[in-house]
Amino acid sequence: MPTTLESLPVELIATILGDLDLESLVKVSNLSRRLRHVASDSSLNPWKIPITRNLASGSYEQSFYHLSLRSTVPRSNWIDILTLAPPGFILFESSLPNLRASEWEECFRRRFIPGWLKWKKENTWRESYLKMLYRVWHRTYTACTTDEAWTKYVVFNRNGSVNELESSSRGFSPMAIFAEMQFQSNLSHLSPTIRVVATFADVRVIAIGVLHMPRSSLTVNYNARALLHPPGIEATSTATRPYNKLTHPLPAESHRNYPLYTPGGGDRRWGFLEEEGQQWVGGLMITVQLIRPRAIGYEEDESEFAGSRNQFASFTWHDLLTIAPWMKERVTKFIDGPGLGI
Structure with missing residues (x-):
């Protein structure tokens, strides 16, 4: 007997259907009861691959706009x-x-x-x-801030403590705030370095600090490095500690393995400068920048951060310990507001 599509195992049929574009998959899923059953089976789910392709490309097929009207598309x-x-x-x-x-x-x-x-x-x-x-x-x-008058951010101090601070959202400028931090630490003569900690669908977590060849270990901020380099993980090797990939919130494609290293160029937490002996000195500021939609694989360069408008949101303790839970055992004191705490 000649082999037909419908005579194949359902797993193989689902694999074949997954290679189709959405328009073709919609048509094929209505050709017979068997094909409709395979297409609507949530465990086989041939829709996942073409949906992922659409999301990654940023250019959507016409069928993608109204998939919710298709009863054969699993809700998942x-x-x-x-x-x-x-x-x-x-x-x-x-x-x-x-x-x-x-x-x-x-x-x-x-x-x-x-x-x-x-x-x-x-x-x-x-x-x-x-x-x-x-x-x-x-x-x-827009630069509208009526719904959030104050923007929170976090500062890692070199003594091991962390402050949760806030500033008026209307004039919130991370670079201006960090310039004042540099002045207070006698680091104004050094250029700041910006690192993207992780990128999500709507925001990216930004770290602003100073990389320098220190004369003394007293100025080194060891927690700054621990945030960007989870202990036990290197860019060129697999993790030696049992870190789980972050899923809530779910990182974008550029940081899909976070907190593990994501190869491909988007994950730049491991900087070449640090490999040449420079270390993070003084305070490290962590804030959240709202980002405009791009294809999932696209990652803005850190240099684009400096010219942005007031497109920032609050970053709190809860956020910090969610994206970097290993820091809980390293931070010596969590302080609400300025100062050294009580």
Whole structure:
């Protein structure tokens, strides 16, 4: 007997369907009951690969805009779409799916940094997700700060303590704040260095510090290096300590293995300067920058940070210990506000 597509094992059929573009997959999934069954099986899920291709390219097929109207598309795919797709696409261009409250909560927690849970309040998870996404879209394209008058940020001190500080959102300038930190530490003659700690769908976590060849170990900020270089991990080798990949929030493609090293050029936490003997000295400032939608594989260069507008959001203790849980055992004191603490 000649072999036909429908006579193949369902796993092989799903693999073949996954190689199709979305338009073709929509048509093929309606050709027969067997193909429809394979296409709608959430464990086989041939839609995942073409959906991932669309998200990565940033240029969407026409069928992608209204996938929620297709009963053959497993609902689980929408967790990925609502986590990674640009805000404007979700809010203004796509047809939204009918998800359970637990699924909307999963979308919220996978997409947004945990400090933003303060905006949840009494809203449903669906309403909270959409309101937060609109805030992100609005803040990304404007300098409006009416909904967040004060922007929080974190500073690692060289004595091992960490301060959570805040500044007026209207004139929030990380480089100006760090310049004052340099002046107070007698480091104004040195140029600041910017590192992207991790990138997510809507924001990237930025570290601003000074790399220098110190004359004394007293000026070295060992926690700054520990944040950017999780102990036991090197850029050229696998982890020797049991770190788990971060999933809530879910990193973008440029940092998909975070906190492990992500090869490919987007993950630049391991800088060549440090390999030449320079070390982080003085304080290290951590803030969050809102980013405009790009293809998932695209990573903005650190130099683009300096010319940005007031497109920053708060970064809190909760956020720090979520993206870098190993720092909890290294920090000697967590201090709310300025000063050395009590």
